[in-house]
Amino acid sequence: MLELIKSKIRSIKALFMVMPGSAIEAVMQSTDLTFQKDFSDFLINCNGVILYRSSPGQKAQIVEFVSKHQPSKVTLAIGDGVNDVAMI
Numbered sequence: 001m002l003e004l005i006k007s008k009i010r011s012i013k014a015l016f017m018v019m020p021g022s023a024i025e026a027v028m029q030s031t032d033l034t035f036q037k038d039f040s041d042f043l044i045n046c047n048g049v050i051l052y053r054s055s056p057g058q059k060a061q062i063v064e065f066v067s068k069h070q071p072s073k074v075t076l077a078i079g080d081g082v083n084d085v086a087m088i
Contacts, residue, residue: 006041017046021054028061044069056084 027039043049043065051059056079063075077084 010045014047015045016048016050017043018050018052020052021058024051024054024058024061040065040069059084 027036030036043062049062049066051062059077059079063077066073066075
């Protein structure tokens with residue numbers, strides 16, 4: 001099933017991920033390396049990622065991850081308060 005999903009992802013022209021902070025936490029704390037790799041592959045192929053109900057630190061983790069693995073991609077983090085300084 002996972003291979004089918006991966007093949008479909010490759011054929012999509014625009015792919016976006018929308019996820020809550022709890023999902024980011026679950027991925028970052030997971031000890032399943034295959035899961036982390038699959039998530040990484042998916043994330044890198046996204047044209048955009050929208051995080052909601054997430055901490056500035058979680059947003060920063062995603063921005064840092066994308067910047068590290070795909071330096072040519074442009075990242076933008078938008079927050080609504082002073083507590084969002086950590087993600088910048």
